[in-house]
Amino acid sequence: MNDATSDRSDSAVAERLAAEALIVDVDGFEGPLDLLLTLSRTQKVDLRKISVLHLAQQYLAFVEKAKALRIELAADYLVMAAWLAFLKSRLLLPPDPSEEGPSGEDLAAHLAFQLERLQAMRDVAAKLMARDQLGRDFFARGITQEVQRVRKVEYTATLLDLMQGYARIRTKDEFRPFVMDRDAVFTMEQALERMRGLIGFAGTWTDISSYMPDGWDVDPVRWRSATAATFAASLELAKEGKVELRQSDTFAPIELRRRDGR
Amino acid sequence: MSDDTEIAETETDGELEQSLFEAPPMGEQERMVEAILFATAEPVTVKELNDRMPHGSDAAEALVYLRKRYEGRGVNVVKVGDAWAIRTAPDLGFLMQKETVETRKLSRAAIETLAIIAYHQPVTRAEIEEIRGVSVSRGTVDQLLEMEWIRFGRRRMTPGRPVTFVVTQDFLDHFGLESARDLPGLKELRAAGLLENRPPPGTLPQMGEGDVDSEEETEEGQSELFED
Amino acid sequence: MSDDTEIAETETDGELEQSLFEAPPMGEQERMVEAILFATAEPVTVKELNDRMPHGSDAAEALVYLRKRYEGRGVNVVKVGDAWAIRTAPDLGFLMQKETVETRKLSRAAIETLAIIAYHQPVTRAEIEEIRGVSVSRGTVDQLLEMEWIRFGRRRMTPGRPVTFVVTQDFLDHFGLESARDLPGLKELRAAGLLENRPPPGTLPQMGEGDVDSEEETEEGQSELFED
Numbered sequence: 001m002n003d004a005t006s007d008r009s010d011s012a013v014a015e016r017l018a019a020e021a022l023i024v025d026v027d028g029f030e031g032p033l034d035l036l037l038t039l040s041r042t043q044k045v046d047l048r049k050i051s052v053l054h055l056a057q058q059y060l061a062f063v064e065k066a067k068a069l070r071i072e073l074a075a076d077y078l079v080m081a082a083w084l085a086f087l088k089s090r091l092l093l094p095p096d097p098s099e100e101g102p103s104g105e106d107l108a109a110h111l112a113f114q115l116e117r118l119q120a121m122r123d124v125a126a127k128l129m130a131r132d133q134l135g136r137d138f139f140a141r142g143i144t145q146e147v148q149r150v151r152k153v154e155y156t157a158t159l160l161d162l163m164q165g166y167a168r169i170r171t172k173d174e175f176r177p178f179v180m181d182r183d184a185v186f187t188m189e190q191a192l193e194r195m196r197g198l199i200g201f202a203g204t205w206t207d208i209s210s211y212m213p214d215g216w217d218v219d220p221v222r223w224r225s226a227t228a229a230t231f232a233a234s235l236e237l238a239k240e241g242k243v244e245l246r247q248s249d250t251f252a253p254i255e256l257r258r259r260d261g262r
Numbered sequence: 263m264s265d266d267t268e269i270a271e272t273e274t275d276g277e278l279e280q281s282l283f284e285a286p287p288m289g290e291q292e293r294m295v296e297a298i299l300f301a302t303a304e305p306v307t308v309k310e311l312n313d314r315m316p317h318g319s320d321a322a323e324a325l326v327y328l329r330k331r332y333e334g335r336g337v338n339v340v341k342v343g344d345a346w347a348i349r350t351a352p353d354l355g356f357l358m359q360k361e362t363v364e365t366r367k368l369s370r371a372a373i374e375t376l377a378i379i380a381y382h383q384p385v386t387r388a389e390i391e392e393i394r395g396v397s398v399s400r401g402t403v404d405q406l407l408e409m410e411w412i413r414f415g416r417r418r419m420t421p422g423r424p425v426t427f428v429v430t431q432d433f434l435d436h437f438g439l440e441s442a443r444d445l446p447g448l449k450e451l452r453a454a455g456l457l458e459n460r461p462p463p464g465t466l467p468q469m470g471e472g473d474v475d476s477e478e479e480t481e482e483g484q485s486e487l488f489e490d
Numbered sequence: 491m492s493d494d495t496e497i498a499e500t501e502t503d504g505e506l507e508q509s510l511f512e513a514p515p516m517g518e519q520e521r522m523v524e525a526i527l528f529a530t531a532e533p534v535t536v537k538e539l540n541d542r543m544p545h546g547s548d549a550a551e552a553l554v555y556l557r558k559r560y561e562g563r564g565v566n567v568v569k570v571g572d573a574w575a576i577r578t579a580p581d582l583g584f585l586m587q588k589e590t591v592e593t594r595k596l597s598r599a600a601i602e603t604l605a606i607i608a609y610h611q612p613v614t615r616a617e618i619e620e621i622r623g624v625s626v627s628r629g630t631v632d633q634l635l636e637m638e639w640i641r642f643g644r645r646r647m648t649p650g651r652p653v654t655f656v657v658t659q660d661f662l663d664h665f666g667l668e669s670a671r672d673l674p675g676l677k678e679l680r681a682a683g684l685l686e687n688r689p690p691p692g693t694l695p696q697m698g699e700g701d702v703d704s705e706e707e708t709e710e711g712q713s714e715l716f717e718d
Contacts, residue, residue, distance in 0.1 A: 030371060033395020076396070102463035110463050117393060120456045125377035127446040134436040137355035139529035141348065145301035145578060145586055155637060157596040157604070159665045165598065166605035167679045169622055296564030297582040300528075314585055336524030350525040357522055357542050358529055 032080035035059070037115050047116045052108035053091050056084040087111070186216060186226040191233035199243055205255040208234050208245075285318030288327065295324040295346075305345030305435055341440045343431040352438070372402045376411060380433070380445055381457060384415035384426035389459065403427070411436065513546030516555065523552040524576075533573035600630050604639060608661070608670055612643035612654030631655070639664065 029035045039058045040050050063081040066073050090104030132138055195211050208230055216226040234256055237243045247254045285291065294315050298306060311321035325346055329339040337348050350358065368376070375398055378390050390398050406412040415428035429442060439445065451457050513519065522543050526534060539549030553574060557567040560576070568577050578586065596604070603626055606618050618626050634640045639661040643654035657670055667673065 030374075030394065031396030036395075106463040110460070113460060114393075114395065114462075116454075117456045118395065120451055120454070121374060121377050121381065121393060124381060124445070124447050124451065125373045128377055128380065128437060129373060131437045131439075131446065132352040132355070134349070134438065138352045138438060139350040139355075139358050139525070140303040141300060142529045142531040143575060143577075144303045152591045154591050154593050155596045155600070155633070156593055156664075157601050159667075161596070161601050162605045162608065162665065163674060163679055165601040166609055169602055169606065170679075293562075293564035293579065294582060294585055297578045298564075298585055300565040300576065301578050301586060336521035337528045348528070350529050351521065354522060354525040357526055 032059075032077050033114060033118055035062070035077070036080075036111075037118055040115055047112065047119055050112055050115070052111055053088060055111075056088045056091075059084050060088070184219065184221045184225060186213060186222065186229040188229045188232045188236070191226070191229035192236060195230070195233050195237060196242075199237065199256075199258050202243070202256055202258045205246065205257045207253040208256045209253065211256075285320065286316055288320075288324060291315065291319050291321070291324040292327050292331075294319070295321055295328050299328075299339065299346060299348045302347075305342040305347040305431060307345040311346075340438065342435045343441060345431060347435065349438070368405075369402065371399065372405055375402050376406055376429075376433075379406070379412050379427045380429045380442060381448060381451060382459075383428040383442065384418070386418055386424040386426050388424060390427075392462075513548070514544055516548075516552060519543060519547050519549070519552040520555050520559070522547070523549055523556050523574075527556075527567065527574055527576045533570040533575040535573045539574075597630070599627065600633055603630050604634055604657075604661075607634075607640050607655045608657050608673055611656040611670060612646075613656075614646055614652040614654050616652060618655075 029038070036055060036059060039062065040047060040055055042058065043050055043054065045051075060081060063073065063077065066077075087104060087107050091108060095103060134140060190213075191211075194213060198211055209227070211230050211234075212223075212226050216222045231254065234243065234245055234254070237256075238245050242259060244257050244259050245254060246257075286294070295311055298311060298314060308321050308325070311325075312319055315321060325339065332339045332348070335351070336354060337350050340347055340349050371394075374394060375390055378393050379385055382389065382393070387398055387403070403412075409432075410430055411433040412427045413430050415426040417423040417425055433439075434441065442448075448457075514522070523539055526539060526542060536550050536553070539553075540547060543549060553567065560567045564579055564582055565576050566579050568575055602622055603618055606621050607613055610617065610621070615626055615631070631640075635642075637660075638658055640655045641658050643656035645651040645653055661667075662669065
């Protein structure tokens with residue numbers, strides 16, 4: 001009992017010293033894994049033979065110390081502490097057959113693997129940095145000769161480009177995606193506008209074809225469009241009550257007269 | 263140009279006519295490779311060499327001779343990835359104090375991150391974090407990218423398609439490595455299984471970005487943990 | 491460092507002990523000069539070399555050997571003022587140029603001008619402008635001349651004796667034509683859907699006015715072309 005107590009107090013002192021040393025530069029740790037790795041060094045054994053249980057206890061003791069000293073630990077340190085506490089219980093208690101998931105040994109093995117891997121990365125990082133380095137141990141060419149870039153532009157055109165170019169000039173027209181050609185269309189709005197200006201004079205019955213725009217009777221396409229627009233405009237004007245329309249027979253001329261008064 | 267032709271004449275003699283259409287003799291090709299490598303500070307790929315040399319040249323073969331010629335000399339022909347460069351012999355570094363460029367001191371985090379990328383490439387940020395057990399700051403990766411020691415590799419074909427990082431030719435050049443396979447201790451690490459991407463069994467706390475699969479498991483574990 | 495020691499050992503053999511206190515063997519000094527000249531950004535004087543090399547070295551002598559070693563190689567040791575440098579052999583200067591060929595589409599103005607020349611040759615600048623309805627920039631014609639797709643034809647025997655333009659053999663080769671007469675006529679252009687099926691507005695170009703020389707040559711082709 002006595003022995004045990006003194007043992008405990010001895011190790012407690014050592015642990016406290018270690019922990020305090022750690023606490024002083026807690027900022028220097030790059031996360032909980034780094035802290036674990038540092039703690040594991042106190043075991044002075046090969047990482048493969050490390051006692052994960054002991055390590056968990058060391059870590060938990062460290063966190064306790066930090067708490068006692070009112071040192072705020074980042075959340076991931078606490079998460080690790082919680083996980084290690086869980087791991088510790090799994091390692092200590094007999095396995096519960098009803099419990100699922102990996103065994104305490106699996107978890108401990110993985111943690112040991114993580115520590116070993118991190119240590120290995122640190123070792124090779126040091127080896128890497130110890131290598132001969134460019135600009136420190138060996139050197140590149142001091143006087144570099146610029147490679148002159150001779151930029152040569154080669155212009156090309158295809159026969160089709162040439163033909164299209166020529167065709168474009170010959171038709172003085174753009175080659176463009178298909179669009180409705182609107183220049184042969186006389187819209188109803190245009191017809192209405194034109195007729196509104198003219199119906200003032202239509203005191204007597206007049207053939208609506210006389211309201212057609214000038215020059216639109218030459219080209220059949222334009223004639224057709226102008227006729228339709230004028231007719232539609234006449235109907236519109238009749239609807240508005242501005243004019244009256246009549247037709248004596250099928251295909252006979254449609255006549256229009258201003259509607260007075262009302 | 264004229265010297266070039268002269269040499270071709272003297273060396274090939276009767277075959278002059280042929281040589282006008284064929285590649286220059288190997289000795290000439292070696293001179294050409296030598297001139298190009300000397301002129302540039304950056305490593306030059308075999309393809310670039312061939313592109314710059316007369317049609318039909320075989321820079322790869324010329325390099326074999328040239329490398330041999332410079333063995334043991336004050337400067338050496340070195341291979342850097344798939345490119346070639348001339349570098350001073352490392353044992354003469356002491357003569358170059360004047361030339362030494364102050365290199366930016368890398369933080370411990372940056373050095374470790376660099377080593378992890380070199381040894382585990384292609385590697386995702388989450389994997390780096392898993393190995394280091396701490397999140398990787400943006401600045402660290404940015405610094406390494408800026409130094410052109412790492413670059414983005416292919417995206418990983420896993421959910422989220424995360425980008426990966428790989429080391430560059432500049433990295434190899436800086437550390438005098440022919441290829442990433444020549445990294446110190448690589449074989450040993452592989453043999454020890456330390457380069458395997460071993461998934462944590464179940465309930466390890468997720469460092470960095472947690473992966474989706476184990477989320478509920480972790481939560482379950484933690485609700486248990488936090489009972490007291 | 492190991493290379494260094496090996497060479498020192500093999501070359502000096504029994505004198506090894508002595509060499510620890512004396513200048514390195516000449517072979518080593520040559521290597522050093524080689525490395526310094528290679529890595530230094532500026533030409534280096536003999537004094538600077540001696541200052542940087544181990545005590546007792548004779549850079550001037552090492553330079554003699556080094557210069558000899560690089561004779562006829564792809565790079566040479568050259569004297570620049572009273573300093574020394576390694577430079578690319580003058581006959582290999584052509585390797586230091588990298589030609590990048592960029593392919594660009596000919597501008598619309600150039601294509602149209604070219605087309606007019608091809609269809610109407612020999613044609614004066616005034617005629618081209620009349621056909622295009624806009625003035626032809628000097629740059630456009632120069633570009634076509636430079637590409638060697640057009641050349642000057644005979645002067646027109648009209649007041650002012652204007653030069654004419656005709657297309658070249660290069661032009662025919664590029665477009666895979668045996669002669670300019672093989673250019674598709676308007677009928678074919680229409681059949682190919684390149685001309686709209688309606689009479690071209692405006693006036694026909696004034697062709698071959700006073701063009702005595704080429705009358706017979708072009709008549710046949712053009713009568714077909716300009717059937718409208």
